[in-house]
Amino acid sequence: xxxxxxxxxxxxxxxxxxxxxxxxxxxxxxxxxxxxxxxxxxxxxxxxxxxxxxxxxxxxxxxxxxxxxxxxxxxxxxxxxxxxxxxxxxxxxxxxxxxxxxxxxxxxxxxxxxxxxxxxxxxxxxxxxxxxxxxxxxxxxxxxxxxxxxxxxxxxxxxxxxxxxxxxxxxxxxxxxxxxxxxxxxxxxxxxxxxxxxxxxxxxxxxxxxxxxxxxxxxxxxxxxxxxxxxxxxxxxxxxxxxxxxxxxxxxxxxxxxxxxxxxxxxxxxxxxxxxxxxxxxxxxxxxxxxxxxxxxxxxxxxxxxxxxxxxxxxxxxxxxxxxxxxxxxxxxxxxxxxxxxxxxxxxxxxxxxxxxxxxxxxxxxxxxxxxxxxxxxxxxxxxxxxxxxxxxxxxxxxxxxxxxxxxxxxxxxxxxxxxxxxxxxxxxxxxxxxxxxxxxx
Numbered sequence: 221x222x223x224x225x226x227x228x229x230x231x232x233x234x235x236x237x238x239x240x241x242x243x244x245x246x247x248x249x250x251x252x253x254x255x256x257x258x259x260x261x262x263x264x265x266x267x268x269x270x271x272x273x274x275x276x277x278x279x280x281x282x283x284x285x286x287x288x289x290x291x292x293x294x295x296x297x298x299x300x301x302x303x304x305x306x307x308x309x310x311x312x313x314x315x316x317x318x319x320x321x322x323x324x325x326x327x328x329x330x331x332x333x334x335x336x337x338x339x340x341x342x343x344x345x346x347x348x349x350x351x352x353x354x355x356x357x358x359x360x361x362x363x364x365x366x367x368x369x370x371x372x373x374x375x376x377x378x379x380x381x382x383x384x385x386x387x388x389x390x391x392x393x394x395x396x397x398x399x400x401x402x403x404x405x406x407x408x409x410x411x412x413x414x415x416x417x418x419x420x421x422x423x424x425x426x427x428x429x430x431x432x433x434x435x436x437x438x439x440x441x442x443x444x445x446x447x448x449x450x451x452x453x454x455x456x457x458x459x460x461x462x463x464x465x466x467x468x469x470x471x472x473x474x475x476x477x478x479x480x481x482x483x484x485x486x487x488x489x490x491x492x493x494x495x496x497x498x499x500x501x502x503x504x505x506x507x508x509x510x511x512x513x514x515x516x517x518x519x520x521x522x523x524x525x526x527x528x529x530x531x532x533x534x535x536x537x538x539x540x541x542x543x544x545x546x547x548x549x550x551x552x553x554x555x556x557x558x559x560x561x562x563x564x565x566x567x568x569x570x571x572x573x574x575x576x577x578x579x580x581x582x583x584x585x586x587x588x589x590x591x592x593x594x595x596x597x598x599x600x601x602x603x604x605x606x607x608x609x610x611x612x613x614x615x616x617x618x619x620x621x622x623x624x625x626x627x628x629x630x631x632x633x634x635x636x637x638x639x640x641x642x643x644x645x646x647x648x649x650x651x652x653x654x655x656x657x658x659x660x661x662x
Contacts, residue, residue, distance in 0.1 A: 221408055222267040222338050223247045223452060227257035227283065228299065229275045233322070237270055240327045241334065247452075254278025258286060264490035265451050266294055267341050268334065270320075273300045273307050281311055288315040290487070293344060293444065295337040299324070345410065345449060356398045361539035365528045369396070376523045377403035382475070384460075384520050385498040387527035390577030393498035394458060396527060401454040406494055409453030412446045417459040425467060426483055435484025447480065447491055455493040460520065461501030461512060468513045475519045495520060530572040530579065537572075537579075538564055544580050545587070545595075552587040562597035570602045589639050623658040626651070630660075 224246050228234040231252070238248045249266075251257035255277035257269070269287060273280035280298050287294050296316040300308040308319035317337040324330055359373065360366035376383055377400045385393040394413060401411045414427055422436075430445030447455055457463075463471065474480045475495060479488045497520045506512035530537065541559060549557035559567070563586070572578055586599040629640040641651040654660075 221245045221247060221452065222341075223249075223265065224334075225249050225251060225257060225260055225266045225269045226271075227251040227254060227269065227275065227280070228272040229253050230272070233272075233299075233324070236324075237330060240330055241270075244331065244334075254280065254283045257283055261287065261291065261294075262487060265291070265448065268295045268297065268337055270297045270299065270334070273298050273304055273311065281307060281314070284311050284314045284316050292442075293341070295341045297333055297337055356402045357395060357543065359392075359396065359399055360533070361536045361543075363533040363535035365533045366536065369525060369527060372523075372525050373400055374403065376400065376525075378405075379523075380404075380406075380494050382495040382497070382520050382522040384522075384524045385496065385527060386524060387498075387500060388529050388575055389500050390575030391527040391529060392576050393527060394456065396525070397454070397456040397458075397496045397498065400496060401456075401494070404454070404494065406453050410450050411454045411456065412450035413456040413458060414446055415458045417462040421464050421467065424463075425470070428467075429470070429480055429482055431483035432485040435482070439484065442482070445482065447474065447493065448482075448489060450493045451491050453493060455495055457495070457497040457520075459499060459501075460497040461499040461503055461506060463512075465511075465513075468516050472513060472516045472519060475516070497521075530575040534568070537568060540576065541567055541579060541583060545583050548580070548584050548587050552584060553590070555593065557587055557590060558594050560594045560596050563595045563600050566597045566600050566602065588642050589633070619658070622654070623660070626654060626658065626660060 224241050226234055226237045226241070226248060227250075228237070229252055234250050234252070238250050241248050249260055251260055254271070254275045257271065258278055260266075261269075269283070271280045271283050284296055284298065287296055292315065296311070298308050298311045298316050298319045299322055300319055301322050305319075305321070308316075308321075312319065317340065318333050320330065320333060359370050373396060383397075383400060385396055387393055397413070398411060401407060414424070416424060419427055426436075426439075426443070426445065428445050428447055430443050430448055431439050433439060433442050457471075470480070474491065478492060479490050481488055503512050503517055503521075507514050507517060530540075538559075541564070545557055545559060549555060567579070567582075574581070582600060582602055583595075585601050586595045589599045589601070590596070591599075625644065626640070629644050630637070633639040637651055637655075638648050641648040644651065646654075
């Protein structure tokens with residue numbers, strides 16, 4: 221489904237184009253002349269504009285110039301009478317995608333050109349990071365603890381309500397967000413995600429809202445933000461508890477009014493997105509201390525869902541590990557890998573403080589260390605996966621840190637130097653040189 225603006229001063233043709241596109245499930249807005257079309261373009265974003273060339277007040281050529289100057293990402297198809305083909309060619313030189321000659325040949329001709337234009341728009345959006353979501357892994361493999369979560373996701377996915385996903389780090393909150401999107405009416409539109417903890421505040425603001433050319437030093441061209449790219453789809457705010465106060469206020473306005481401006485811009489853009497947020501923080505405590513806005517919380521937490529920790533869903537552990545290994549094996553070792561019964565027992569016995577993310581990391585390390593296609597218990601390095609680094613009393617020389625890392629790798633691999641070198645990411649010959657340099661027992 222795409223958002224399409226149809227501009228033509230002939231009511232019959234305008235309605236015909238609009239009706240054909242609505243039958244294909246597109247969201248269509250009609251404008252009776254170029255001036256009305258320009259007003260619609262200033263008020264909301266469109267994927268495609270189908271416009272007549274000769275219209276009162278503002279003709280199609282002027283409309284194409286305006287679009288390519290202000291919204292170059294929007295595709296344009298112009299319609300022209302037989303005697304105005306030269307003008308249509310001029311429109312294409314200005315950036316229009318194609319032209320249709322009046323009288324139109326019929327619905328199929330219109331659909332063919334529209335589909336081609338929208339396909340180019342999808343390719344450009346994909347390049348900018350706004351791809352429709354691909355396949356989503358299963359949420360659960362049958363553990364009873366996940367049954368209410370799966371049921372809640374199935375129900376809320378059919379709505380446009382905002383969802384707040386709660387849970388420890390690594391419990392699969394983004395997987396859950398993608399599952400909601402994939403089961404919703406918006407599944408054919410983009411899924412965009414932003415990790416609020418991954419960027420500095422000024423970079424995060426530009427990432428969310430985009431910017432105009434010259435908005436700040438280094439802004440050499442206009443850039444659409446991820447909220448704008450997600451129009452019609454789903455926007456996922458990961459680690460929302462990390463948002464600073466000023467950005468919380470700006471985000472609240474978007475949720476309330478469905479409008480925003482790019483940094484350095486004056487034009488208010490309308491956006492239609494489904495909001496999903498996630499956090500491992502206690503937002504109740506943050507609201508009590510004034511670090512998180514209560515009004516923003518209530519906008520986001522229309523439908524909260526808590527994701528259980530991996531240790532709370534033991535029946536999912538081994539099926540999940542096998543599914544992860546099916547992806548990790550070919551990527552890391554170029555072949556399929558399996559888990560031996562002893563390795564599976566070792567996985568089951570662990571308490572998984574880092575949840576699914578820790579499990580994936582442990583399996584990737586095991587895939588690197590494994591000498592055979594069947595991962596053994598000795599290949600599964602869990603202590604390091606679950607360890608938490610102790611704070612340093614003060615700066616230490618790099619040589620001391622490197623020596624400690626080598627000793628730890630040798631202890632982990634039972635003295636196997638080849639596997640220790642793989643674990644450290646260095647050549648075996650390099651490891652031997654460092655053993656001599658640091659006088660570590662040969």
